[in-house]
Amino acid sequence: MEAVTRLVKIRTSKTTLAIGDGANDVGMLQEADIGVGISGAEGMQAVMASDFAIAQFRFLERLLLVHGHWCYRRIAAMICYFFFKNITFGFTLFWFEAHAMFSAQPAYNDWFISFYSVAFTSLPVIALGVFDKDVSSRVCLEVPSLHQDGVNNVFFSWSRILSWMLNGMCCSIIIYFGSLNAILVQAVRQDGRVAGFDILGVTMYSCVVWTVNCQLALYISYFTWIQHFVIWGSILIWYTFLVIYGLFSPAISATAYHVFVEACAPSPLYWLSTLMIVVTALIPFFVYKISRTLYYPQYHDQVQRANSKNW
Amino acid sequence: MDEASTSASAGATRRAFPPARSGVFYRFTQQNLPAWKPAMTPGCLIAMFLIIGIIFVPFGLLCLQTSNHVAEIIHRYDVDCVPNAYRGNRQAYIKDSSISKNCTLQAKVLEHMRAPIYVYYELENFYQNHRRYVKSRSDKQLRFGAKYTAESCSPVQWDNNGSPIVPCGLIAWSLFNDTYDFTRGSKEIKVNRKNISWKSDREHKFGKDVFPSNFQNGTLIGGGKLDPTVPLSEQENLIVWMRTAALPKFRKLYGVIEDDLHADETITILIGNNYNTYTFGGKKSIVLSTASWLGGKNDFLGHAYIVTGSLSIFISILFALIHVKYPRPQGDPNRLSWNRKNGNG
Numbered sequence: 269m270e271a272v273t274r275l276v277k278i279r280t281s282k283t284t285l286a287i288g289d290g291a292n293d294v295g296m297l298q299e300a301d302i303g304v305g306i307s308g309a310e311g312m313q314a315v316m317a318s319d320f321a322i323a324q325f326r327f328l329e330r331l332l333l334v335h336g337h338w339c340y341r342r343i344a345a346m347i348c349y350f351f352f353k354n355i356t357f358g359f360t361l362f363w364f365e366a367h368a369m370f371s372a373q374p375a376y377n378d379w380f381i382s383f384y385s386v387a388f389t390s391l392p393v394i395a396l397g398v399f400d401k402d403v404s405s406r407v408c409l410e411v412p413s414l415h416q417d418g419v420n421n422v423f424f425s426w427s428r429i430l431s432w433m434l435n436g437m438c439c440s441i442i443i444y445f446g447s448l449n450a451i452l453v454q455a456v457r458q459d460g461r462v463a464g465f466d467i468l469g470v471t472m473y474s475c476v477v478w479t480v481n482c483q484l485a486l487y488i489s490y491f492t493w494i495q496h497f498v499i500w501g502s503i504l505i506w507y508t509f510l511v512i513y514g515l516f517s518p519a520i521s522a523t524a525y526h527v528f529v530e531a532c533a534p535s536p537l538y539w540l541s542t543l544m545i546v547v548t549a550l551i552p553f554f555v556y557k558i559s560r561t562l563y564y565p566q567y568h569d570q571v572q573r574a575n576s577k578n579w
Numbered sequence: 580m581d582e583a584s585t586s587a588s589a590g591a592t593r594r595a596f597p598p599a600r601s602g603v604f605y606r607f608t609q610q611n612l613p614a615w616k617p618a619m620t621p622g623c624l625i626a627m628f629l630i631i632g633i634i635f636v637p638f639g640l641l642c643l644q645t646s647n648h649v650a651e652i653i654h655r656y657d658v659d660c661v662p663n664a665y666r667g668n669r670q671a672y673i674k675d676s677s678i679s680k681n682c683t684l685q686a687k688v689l690e691h692m693r694a695p696i697y698v699y700y701e702l703e704n705f706y707q708n709h710r711r712y713v714k715s716r717s718d719k720q721l722r723f724g725a726k727y728t729a730e731s732c733s734p735v736q737w738d739n740n741g742s743p744i745v746p747c748g749l750i751a752w753s754l755f756n757d758t759y760d761f762t763r764g765s766k767e768i769k770v771n772r773k774n775i776s777w778k779s780d781r782e783h784k785f786g787k788d789v790f791p792s793n794f795q796n797g798t799l800i801g802g803g804k805l806d807p808t809v810p811l812s813e814q815e816n817l818i819v820w821m822r823t824a825a826l827p828k829f830r831k832l833y834g835v836i837e838d839d840l841h842a843d844e845t846i847t848i849l850i851g852n853n854y855n856t857y858t859f860g861g862k863k864s865i866v867l868s869t870a871s872w873l874g875g876k877n878d879f880l881g882h883a884y885i886v887t888g889s890l891s892i893f894i895s896i897l898f899a900l901i902h903v904k905y906p907r908p909q910g911d912p913n914r915l916s917w918n919r920k921n922g923n924g
Contacts, residue, residue, distance in 0.1 A: 367708070367825075367826050367827065368706065368708040368709060368710070369706050369709050371706075371708075371709045371710040371711060372710050373708055373709060373710035373713055399610070401610060401614075405610075446883065448825075448826070449877075449879040449883075450877070450879050450880045450883070451825075452825060452826055452828075452829070453701065453826075453828060453829055453830050454649075454830070454868070454874055454875025454876050454877045455697065455868065455870050455874040455875035456874045456875075457870070457874055458870050458871065458872050458874070459870070460695070460697035460832060460835065460868075460870050460875075461777065461832065462699070462829070462830050462831065462832065462875075463825065464822045464823055464824050464825055464829075465707075465708055465713070465822075465823045465824060465825045466822070467825075468825040468826075469825075489616060489617065490614050490616055491614055491615040491616070491617070492612040492613065492614045492615075493612065494612070517783075518718045518722065518783060518784045519718050519719050519722070522718065523823075525779060525783070525784065526779040526783075530777060530778065530779050531777065535874070536872060536873055537873050537874050537880070540638075540642070540873075540880060540884075541880055544635075544880065544883050544884055544887060547631065547635075547887060548883065548887045551887070551890065551891070551894075555894060558619060558624055558898070561619060562619065562621060562624075563901065563905075576616060576618050
């Protein structure tokens, strides 16, 4: 049977799925792109050679239609969003270089940069990739044509990837030039103090963290306590980190020493400019998303809306 | 949770417990948690954009008005302060210490300026954010003294005799040293030069027992000199200068005038034009500015709020018009492709 599988795989260049439960199916399972093993009557050999293991044959329907659909959407969304958040962050560094004579001086404190992908924006991405749910499992089973989204590669097409990247670029431009023009060169507070490198870095970084996390909140359509916890929690972690890191001695924290508590938090300009920049950066994507889902809906949008009342 | 694992236990039958079908953990693993699914109905969205617009536009007007109430006087002086004889060779002028660098400027106060009035010096084309420059300091030395002179300070680390320079590094070496004195008619206007730096810098970054030594005594003079009898924590001009700026155009606080300046007054500024910006084509200006709750004079935030708010209102009107013209019932099952008459289902 593995010869047949190979024949089908090579001749038609399609993704093949093989399902089997016995030791004689091992070859076929390994040959196919996706091998589904059934554990049970004939032992565990098929399970050990397979990519997915299920207990009964009838679970295949759920595996393909429910989990296949969910996984495809999640992973595609996660990858696109990952590009977006890193481009938003990275390009603010590039725009700063243009004003720093391209001397490779980063716009932010070193530890801010190190913790970006680890602490401030990692959990929401994981939540997106693991927990996001566009339609319920019941709808997935009732509307098998949703599975065609994966076959036709709707969510990971080049136009989607590039448009997320473009979104990232636009957000980074708005964040960078917005922070710059709002904070510099005049005084930022009533006591006449001006913003230096440190305050600009904190302002821009805060805008980046708020923008990428709120962007995720706008993208997903399913909010459980987990999503709320990771999205708002990440933003809170950023501010907590800033305060704690600012307490370390200046030999370690350098430009971040007391910067939030002393300089940024008491300055209304800091908070107002963060609000303005974040809202402005998010409006383009939001308008696009609304126009798309309300006035030019694709198939999955229509299904989602038709079923939104009875999840 | 799997029943199959309890096989072949000789004699005794073990009861297989079915997995619980309730409880928080079960709902979590079955991905069935209580959730909020925001429904994007046109009405909801129109209302949301309208609210954003209604909040942002007045706010922008408030910010603009606040910024307009800040009075600012800016005068560029690096070109005018060079005597006519040296206009063609400004570098020679600035480097020659025998030529008097005093320069007088008349500034007309256009509107009433209430105390405190902040005096800044503004530099342009000075890249305090260049990597090499930013690295060239030693925070430990500034706090604890000469024995912490670090490699990071090079090239301004040791003087010609091999003794450590305190404070070391390019940032300190290029200290700005223009001076400003203000007179109103014949009366002097006092400029307070204390407490112009950030409190955390004064108290924690610059040591109370660290004194400048061997500073600016080489052949290459980068900027001003420091009084070796005053500890670093009281050298506020140095502290302000060492907080590096973000962009090539920046302002730093020079001092605070605690008197009011009345409208239509003319004040005389006596400038000591000591700092060399002519070698790299930099510009120097003096700025007098009041401050509001929002800070200094900057229209950008106000304009940005108004633009975003107006855009929001425009979008909400647009969506309202489209909704009126092409109403789409929410979740209309007739739109599903297998229900449409000409569907290709």
